Amino acid sequence: MSVEQTEYLPLALRHLDDAISALTAPKVRTHKAAGRTRVITKPSIYAEMLENIRGQQGTSFGGVARSMPPLWVDGVDWINKVDSTVQGWWPSTGGTLSRLEAFHKASWRPQDTNFLDGASEMINDWVTAAESLLDGGRDHFTLNAPCPTCGEAWVYRKDALGENVRAPALNVSNMGCNCLACGHHWGFEYFTHLAKVIDCAPLEGVIADESNAV
Ligand SMILES: [Zn+2]
Structure with a gap:
């Protein structure tokens, strides 16, 4: 094991922490209006995607939605991809969020650094894809x-x-x-x-x- 590998592990774990937070942590924004600053909390990207799918599969177009539910195809693809990949990484019980938390807290070794970097990169790609879906896909x-x-x-x-x-x-x-x-x-x-x-x-x-x- 090289010295570099040992040094890279904490960095890889920090990147993983950032990526998981970008996906699953509620977003806090400050909003200034009329001289006052308010703190606004928005659901996480993951929660927002789930909410959107539920909303779009519901009866947003009245009773007719029963016969032909408007299905947000890209959103469903996204959730399936995220859930199944995370389950592949960490097949413990519980949902995607608790699996990600356990995945992050596991005792990784220096030789796992490349794998962890790959996971962080994939999570960041999910966040980018979700942001564009949430902007344009509603x-x-x-x-x-x-x-x-x-x-x-x-x-x-x-x-x-x-x-x-x-x-x-x-x-x-x-x-x-x-x-x-x-x-x-x-x-x-x-x-x-x-x-x-x-x-x-x-x-x-x-x-x-x-x-x-x-
Ligand atoms: Zn045609």
Whole structure:
């Protein structure tokens, strides 16, 4: 064992601590307004991702969501990836958060430094991916129906973590509906028509929500 390896272990553990905190610690921000400073606590990135998935799979579009739940595909991919990787690192009982804590507190040896650095890097990538999903992914869901123009129901694309996944072709965002297979775009003014063609009631809920924006 070289001297370098011994010296690098505390540094690797500190990086791991920072990475785990970025993922799981509540975020504290100070907000200045009218001469007063308030401290605002936001949920951790991990908690925020979980909340978003629960919210998007719920009935945000009224009762119709039961028949076709808007599923935040990238968010679900993210949680599955994080949970399964952490379980692979530290397969103790409990959830991802307690596993990460136990993982961090384990008695690592200097020769584990490379492995720990790899884990920290992966956790930091998860945080970056989650931040962009939370910024851009809120008003986005997919439809499990074939595209009326090209007939494709699925596309293969890279998810937020760079892996090939099968995803529904029809994507609804605040810009309208896009087919990822053929690129056809429907603005909100065509949603009644689109809903009729693919026999999909939830789109009417979107029209009601977005009527001011048309
Ligand atoms: Zn299409």
